[in-house]
Amino acid sequence: xxxxxxxxxxxxxxxSGILAVCLNNLMAAMVSAGLSSxxxxxxYVLLAAPDVAMAxxxxxxxxxxxIFLYAIRRTSNAKx
Amino acid sequence: xxxxxxxxxxVLIFFGIMLGVLRLILGRTVVDRVVAIDMxxxxxxxxxxxxxxxxxRFIYLDVALVYGVLSFLSVLAVAxxxxxxL
Numbered sequence: 287x288x289x290x291x292x293x294x295x296x297x298x299x300x301x302s303g304i305l306a307v308c309l310n311n312l313m314a315a316m317v318s319a320g321l322s323s324x325x326x327x328x329x330y331v332l333l334a335a336p337d338v339a340m341a342x343x344x345x346x347x348x349x350x351x352x353i354f355l356y357a358i359r360r361t362s363n364a365k366x
Numbered sequence: 367x368x369x370x371x372x373x374x375x376x377v378l379i380f381f382g383i384m385l386g387v388l389r390l391i392l393g394r395t396v397v398d399r400v401v402a403i404d405m406x407x408x409x410x411x412x413x414x415x416x417x418x419x420x421x422x423r424f425i426y427l428d429v430a431l432v433y434g435v436l437s438f439l440s441v442l443a444v445a446x447x448x449x450x451x452l
Contacts, residue, residue, distance in 0.1 A: 305390070313448075343429070
């Protein structure tokens with residue numbers, strides 16, 4: 287039962303990574319990259335590394351999304 | 367009895383992740399994808415809590431707690447960006 291869940295999480299990481307590369311809309315690609323980081327943190331917990339998972343959840347999923355948003359905001363045109 | 371309940375919870379989590387990822391892949395607008403990632407965050411908190419009970423290591427509940435405190439931040443930032451704020 288747990289192996290099936292790990293398989294689903296890993297395939298979701300793969301799908302969201304491919305989606306983050308292939309999408310044309312910048313916002314959607316950034317959200318997909320955030321999902322990849324989110325499920326990687328869950329996989330770290332399942333691999334018995336809770337401290338790494340805590341760092342990944344706070345930095346990878348929380349902080350990097352905000353920084354990417356700020357970068358998109360500063361580099362795009364006013365009318366998008 | 368408890369094993370049956372845990373199995374039902376795992377099956378529900380399985381289908382929840384599958385439907386959420388499907389919405390993320392098929393999603394037409396950005397808002398669909400943001401709502402899907404918000405739902406998947408809550409589902410992953412429940413995955414961590416379920417695994418803490420299955421493995422018997424209750425230190426993992428702290429990870430779920432930190433996750434729940436921090437996870438709304440990215441969705442909040444995206445929502446403010448879509449309203450031309452930030």
